Amino acid sequence: MTGAPLVLLVDDEQAILDGLAPFLERSGLEVATATDGEAALAAHGRTPADILVCDVLMPRLDGRALVRRLRSDGDWTPVVLLTQVGESYERSAALEEGADDYLNKPFDPQELLARVRAVLRRAVPGQPSLTASDVLVSGGLRVDRAARRATLDGRPVALTPKASLLLDYLMTHPGELLTRERLLAALWGFESMVTTRAVDHRVAEIRRVLDDDPAAPRFVETVPSGGYRFCGDVRRGARG
Amino acid sequence: MTERPARAARTVTRGAAVAAAVVVLVTAATAVLVALAAPGDSLRVTVRLLPLVLVVGALAVVAVLGTAVLRARTRRRSTQRLEHAREQARRFEQEARTRFLARLDHELKNPVTAIRAAVAGAGDDAGPEERARSLATLVSQSTRLSALVADLRKLAELGTQEIEDEDVDLAQVVRDAVEDVCAQADAAGAPRPAVDVALPTAPWPLPHVRGDVDLLYVAVYNLLANAVKFSPPGTRIEVRGTDDDGTVLVEVADAGPGIPQDEVGVVFDELARGRDARGLPGSGIGLALVRVVAQRHGGDVTLRSRVGQGTSVRLRVPTAGPSGGGPTVR
Numbered sequence: 001m002t003g004a005p006l007v008l009l010v011d012d013e014q015a016i017l018d019g020l021a022p023f024l025e026r027s028g029l030e031v032a033t034a035t036d037g038e039a040a041l042a043a044h045g046r047t048p049a050d051i052l053v054c055d056v057l058m059p060r061l062d063g064r065a066l067v068r069r070l071r072s073d074g075d076w077t078p079v080v081l082l083t084q085v086g087e088s089y090e091r092s093a094a095l096e097e098g099a100d101d102y103l104n105k106p107f108d109p110q111e112l113l114a115r116v117r118a119v120l121r122r123a124v125p126g127q128p129s130l131t132a133s134d135v136l137v138s139g140g141l142r143v144d145r146a147a148r149r150a151t152l153d154g155r156p157v158a159l160t161p162k163a164s165l166l167l168d169y170l171m172t173h174p175g176e177l178l179t180r181e182r183l184l185a186a187l188w189g190f191e192s193m194v195t196t197r198a199v200d201h202r203v204a205e206i207r208r209v210l211d212d213d214p215a216a217p218r219f220v221e222t223v224p225s226g227g228y229r230f231c232g233d234v235r236r237g238a239r240g
Numbered sequence: 241m242t243e244r245p246a247r248a249a250r251t252v253t254r255g256a257a258v259a260a261a262v263v264v265l266v267t268a269a270t271a272v273l274v275a276l277a278a279p280g281d282s283l284r285v286t287v288r289l290l291p292l293v294l295v296v297g298a299l300a301v302v303a304v305l306g307t308a309v310l311r312a313r314t315r316r317r318s319t320q321r322l323e324h325a326r327e328q329a330r331r332f333e334q335e336a337r338t339r340f341l342a343r344l345d346h347e348l349k350n351p352v353t354a355i356r357a358a359v360a361g362a363g364d365d366a367g368p369e370e371r372a373r374s375l376a377t378l379v380s381q382s383t384r385l386s387a388l389v390a391d392l393r394k395l396a397e398l399g400t401q402e403i404e405d406e407d408v409d410l411a412q413v414v415r416d417a418v419e420d421v422c423a424q425a426d427a428a429g430a431p432r433p434a435v436d437v438a439l440p441t442a443p444w445p446l447p448h449v450r451g452d453v454d455l456l457y458v459a460v461y462n463l464l465a466n467a468v469k470f471s472p473p474g475t476r477i478e479v480r481g482t483d484d485d486g487t488v489l490v491e492v493a494d495a496g497p498g499i500p501q502d503e504v505g506v507v508f509d510e511l512a513r514g515r516d517a518r519g520l521p522g523s524g525i526g527l528a529l530v531r532v533v534a535q536r537h538g539g540d541v542t543l544r545s546r547v548g549q550g551t552s553v554r555l556r557v558p559t560a561g562p563s564g565g566g567p568t569v570r
Binding site for chain 2: 104106160161162188189197198201
């Protein structure tokens with residue numbers, strides 16, 4: 001036992017396992033590997049991992065089915081999905097199945113390491129994560145994620161679909177610095193064709209609608225020359 | 241070329257038939273007039289019932305058959321025309337696909353070749369400097385490949401993904417895009433582009449349109465960035481907004497080198513890169529993206545260019561909102 005968190009890396013592409021596993025080990029994590037969802041379940045059953053990093057498209061049992069299987073067994077081990085096809089659909093599907101985060105392939109290994117560390121920091125062993133919650137609450141703000149409805153101090157607030165998606169992402173990653181580039185890639189799917197102004201516009205919309213003062217933010221904080229961070233405490237809420 | 245004599249023969253036959261019909265009609269009319277004009281004379285025609293029924297029946301059958309033949313011929317001709325149009329569309333599609341694959345092949349070959357060369361250069365016998373250079377090449381070329389793949393995927397996705405349907409002030413989008421290209425030039429230490437913006441205020445400002453503000457921003461930004469990229473420093477770029485009764489037109493014009501006439505038709509294709517643009521950065525996705533964004537908003541984009549004078553691109557967006565091409569979010 002080294003005391004380092006155990007990452008179970010699941011991908012049917014051996015070249016990816018061969019490259020990523022040593023990199024994650026050099027970065028201070030313990031790494032086990034599996035080449036499909038079934039093998040991952042067996043490995044996780046033998047030695048429970050602290051986090052799973054899974055490709056979506058895999059033979060036998062794909063990444064999303066693997067997450068579903070774990071969650072239906074009451075296993076809340078964090079999962080980061082590596083998506084690659086039809087990203088808009090996979091983006092929402094990944095979170096709806098109960099994954100804790102996702103990264104679009106091809107990705108920068110450093111970015112994966114940062115995601116893994118952030119998810120591990122947020123995770124409470126044995127507890128469902130915020131991404132698995134139907135309702136998120138922060139102070140007077142209440143977001144019903146399934147119904148895509150938000151209220152502030154009991155009053156309904158109207159956000160455009162993209163701002164709503166951004167608020168959801170910020171709230172499920174509380175306290176974490178999210179760069180504009182990261183948000184743009186994760187939520188818009190743009191990588192190199194556009195400037196990051198789109199993110200600023202939507203943050204401005206969220207602030208306007210939630211009456212959040214950038215100088216003394218209750219919800220979204222600007223990190224100078226960094227990006228944005230959800231600064232309020234976020235907890236799981238109950239529907240009804 | 242064999243079609244022309246056949247068409248001429250058909251025209252002659254049709255002319256002869258019309259002439260014969262005219263002669264018969266004139267003769268019959270004259271006979272009736274003569275009969276009426278000669279008092280005292282009478283013309284009695286006795287016809288037996290059975291032959292009359294047979295003749296009328298035969299005439300009716302001929303008329304029905306004739307109509308059917310004419311209809312069938314018309315139908316056959318329109319089917320042939322449709323088939324011809326389909327065949328032409330298939331051919332265009334095939335040609336576009338072949339052009340795309342050839343360009344993709346070209347865009348992929350260079351980075352892959354560079355990666356293989358870098359791997360070979362980072363062998364056991366390589367010195368630390370050579371290895372560092374090879375590693376840097378591996379990083380930059382794989383990043384280039386990633387960006388290309390991501391851009392192509394985004395482009396494919398844009399054709400079908402849900403787009404938002406909200407109120408968009410295109411004049412504000414234009415101002416933001418101009419501000420951004422200038423800020424980027426400043427950040428890169430490049431000379432600030434000379435952009436003139438003309439947006440109407442009288443008798444009224446540009447009407448708002450319905451659509452996805454982020455995508456429209458991407459479209460306008462791409463047009464501007466292209467104009468900046470191809471304009472020699474110091475030359476002016478003009479951006480004009482026009483309210484054209486139900487359509488908002490944004491025109492971005494530059495006084496750059498222009499695009500050769502044979503390339504104007506394909507500049508909106510995926511990965512299209514002009515002969516003169518090879519040395520400049522870019523993946524050739526930008527204009528294809530503008531075209532898809534315009535189409536998803538029920539509009540279009542057109543380009544005019546003169547070599548040595550410059551290029552003008554016009555983006556038209558109807559005020560009514562997105563139409564066709566996929567679902568929208570309300």
